Amino acid sequence: MTRIPPSSADASRRMARVRQKDTDAEIALRRELFRLGLRYRVDYVVLSKPRRVADIAFPGLKIAVFVDGCFWHGCPIHATWPKRNAELWKQKIEANRARDADTNERLREAGWTVLRIWRHESAVEAAATVAQEVTNAKHKKAARSSRGAAHTEQGADQSHGSIE
Numbered sequence: 001m002t003r004i005p006p007s008s009a010d011a012s013r014r015m016a017r018v019r020q021k022d023t024d025a026e027i028a029l030r031r032e033l034f035r036l037g038l039r040y041r042v043d044y045v046v047l048s049k050p051r052r053v054a055d056i057a058f059p060g061l062k063i064a065v066f067v068d069g070c071f072w073h074g075c076p077i078h079a080t081w082p083k084r085n086a087e088l089w090k091q092k093i094e095a096n097r098a099r100d101a102d103t104n105e106r107l108r109e110a111g112w113t114v115l116r117i118w119r120h121e122s123a124v125e126a127a128a129t130v131a132q133e134v135t136n137a138k139h140k141k142a143a144r145s146s147r148g149a150a151h152t153e154q155g156a157d158q159s160h161g162s163i164e
Contacts (some may be wrong), residue, residue: 025119026055026067032127038134040065046112052103056130061137062112065130066103069119072096078120113137 021043033040033056044057046064054064070078074093082089104114113133117126 021055023067023069023119025069025117025121025123028123029065029067029117029126029130030056032123033130036127036131038131047103047106051099052106058134058137061134061141062110063115063130063133063137064107064112065115065117066100067117067119067126068100073100073118075118075120077118 030040030042038058041057041059042055044054044059044064046052046054046057055067056065057063068075071080072093073079074097079093100116104116107114115130115133117129
């Protein structure tokens with residue numbers, strides 16, 4: 001990918017100030033999740049590729065949460081296209097979207113639940129969605145554990161009975 005040259009010194013300064021981590025939207029979501037009693041990892045590397053870092057993760061439950069900025073990830077509601085260097089920006093944002101889709105696919109193949117939250121979404125509503133997924137994952141994990149325990153007990157009963 002060709003590096004996009006800044007259209008002006010002012011534009012360069014503006015883009016340099018754009019946060020990649022700990023954005024207002026991420027912090028608001030983390031506060032809501034914490035308020036709901038959920039504990040999580042921040043900036044968790046989910047794939048061993050560059051830029052494959054979940055903003056919030058529940059590794060034991062394999063849930064990855066990404067808080068996507070409307071401009072950088074091409075929000076269908078709020079994305080705007082710059083007039084200067086329009087083609088290069090379009091390529092950059094489309095590459096970001098392709099990387100997001102690839103990340104989603106790879107994580108799902110590895111058994112992860114992927115949640116993408118747009119920056120403009122309410123932190124309260126987003127936290128409720130995340131909390132519901134955490135609850136669902138905990139129930140599934142408990143069901144798998146109890147099936148495994150029942151299978152082990154059943155196997156123990158059978159093997160014990162054959163000794164007699």
